[in-house]
Amino acid sequence: DIQMTQSPSAMSASVGDRVTITCRASQGISNDLAWFQQKPGKVPKRLIYAASSLQSGVPSRFSGSGSGTEFTLTISSLQPEDFATYFCLQHNSYPHTFGQGTKLEIK
């Protein structure tokens, strides 16, 4: 099974900050990776698919990069509504696996 190691598990940042979250796969997954945002009590929302493609309707301050085993989600300028938990998901092989999540809190 492919393990997804996501870091950091939690972080605090301020509005306007640039934030980067990383997911590392235990073996190569090409670009079969998606990023999700989840707010408390809400359904996860896909932000990025195919590692770097922006989901329709998602603000352009979100971007994804990477291929193979290392991937990043970047928020270029944090907005108040971005404080949430973020997850990566590899869908290259079964079982699909999620990262452990990154809780982004207000500093």
Add this chain to the structure above:
Amino acid sequence: QVQLVESGGGLVKPGGSLRLSCAASGFTFSDYYMSWIRQAPGKGLEWVSYISTSGASVYYADSVKGRIAVSRDNAKNSLYLQMNSLRAEDTAVYYCARLLGGNWGQGTLVTVSS
């Protein structure tokens, strides 16, 4: 628009069974593979199962293998998850998802407790 609506969750005793359903609309259901994903209270996301467009191919997470079965009825635009021998650690919100399009249902809560 794409809609996925889960149902069938509830309280069940350890060792019991439950069948979850997911009604799909707004897209050609038979053209898409589907997945079940769960989230235990206060925890992260766990992928549970996959089913191909025809239903001929299925995959499961190791944590549920042998105890659950995923199926679909393309004529009814519906996805199912039969869960048997339920354990306390199966307590979670269960989501059906069309991962290719990034669409998830609202989830249904399964609570396994005596």
